[in-house]
Amino acid sequence: MSKIALITGATAGIGEACAHVFAREGYNLVLTGRRLERLEKLAKHLNDKYNVEVAISSFDVRNREDTISNLEALPEKWKKVTVLVNNAGLSQGLDPIQKGNIDDWETMIDTNIKGLLYVSRVVSNWMIANGKGHIINLGSIAGKEVYANGNVYCATKHAVDALNKGMRIDLLPHGIKVTAIHPGAVETEFSEVRFKGDKERAKKVYEGFEPLAAVDVAETIWFIASRPAHVNINDMLIMPTAQANAGTIFRG
Ligand code: NDP
Numbered sequence: 001m002s003k004i005a006l007i008t009g010a011t012a013g014i015g016e017a018c019a020h021v022f023a024r025e026g027y028n029l030v031l032t033g034r035r036l037e038r039l040e041k042l043a044k045h046l047n048d049k050y051n052v053e054v055a056i057s058s059f060d061v062r063n064r065e066d067t068i069s070n071l072e073a074l075p076e077k078w079k080k081v082t083v084l085v086n087n088a089g090l091s092q093g094l095d096p097i098q099k100g101n102i103d104d105w106e107t108m109i110d111t112n113i114k115g116l117l118y119v120s121r122v123v124s125n126w127m128i129a130n131g132k133g134h135i136i137n138l139g140s141i142a143g144k145e146v147y148a149n150g151n152v153y154c155a156t157k158h159a160v161d162a163l164n165k166g167m168r169i170d171l172l173p174h175g176i177k178v179t180a181i182h183p184g185a186v187e188t189e190f191s192e193v194r195f196k197g198d199k200e201r202a203k204k205v206y207e208g209f210e211p212l213a214a215v216d217v218a219e220t221i222w223f224i225a226s227r228p229a230h231v232n233i234n235d236m237l238i239m240p241t242a243q244a245n246a247g248t249i250f251r252g
């Protein structure tokens with residue numbers, strides 16, 4: 001198999017949209033996430049629609065042993081990953097630092113930083129062995145700016161920004177491209193997860209303007225992945241037209 005994309009967090013939102021776009025472009029896929037039934041349904045749909053092969057692997061990226069052993073258990077042919085989309089991530093809560101829920105902090109740090117590191121540690125070695133690859137990290141506008149009550153989520157995405165730069169330096173001699181994409185507001189399950197299932201509060205985040213859709217980000221990730229071999233997009237900010245920066249959204 002010549003073209004394989006491994007997408008973490010493919011059960012919803014941006015990751016799921018990336019799975020559709022990469023399948024449409026003829027990529028075979030390794031899809032991961034915790035919700036196995038969603039992975040199974042998506043794999044069948046993409047196989048039927050695009051005639052691509054899809055492997056699924058269900059694990060929690062916070063669990064170091066599970067993450068490493070599930071990835072290493074993939075059959076050898078799947079380890080020829082050409083594109084890794086490090087997408088699995090989340091926000092929990094939106095509270096001032098002095099009132100923050102410490103469990104939420106640990107969930108965000110363990111998922112957005114440590115989970116991304118565990119996956120990258122395994123897959124970067126596959127790419128080195130294959131002599132090529134492209135790692136695309138999901139940062140955020142929250143990795144470029146800090147907004148009120150965003151404290152720990154913003155810190156995790158600033159860490160992704162730093163890791164993205166570090167990975168690019170370390171993997172340079174191996175010919176591996178490293179890119180970060182930093183979206184503004186994208187309407188996915190993100191806010192429902194942030195507000196722990198409060199759909200009304202989540203809906204309000206996107207009221208009065210047109211946010212990005214997951215597919216807008218996925219198509220841009222495809223643009224990044226489909227540049228010629230000598231071209232790398234290091235870093236990209238992508239915003240809804242109605243959003244100027246983290247804290248300024250024009251709600252008409
Ligand atoms: P969604 O909530 O829609 O999707 C998040 C995905 O991450 C799901 O597939 C989920 O799968 C997976 N995930 C979360 N926690 C874990 C875990 N512990 N182990 C494995 N998989 C996990 O959100 P988005 O699509 O919006 O978010 C995707 C990425 O984009 C995140 O990194 C987010 O921070 C970033 N982002 C989002 C923006 C937005 O406005 N929506 C803007 C900027 C960046 P499952 O629950 O099945 O495990």
Ligand code: 8X3
Binds near residue numbers: 246
């Ligand atoms: C998600 C976008 O502005 O909620 O990363 O942090 S924001």
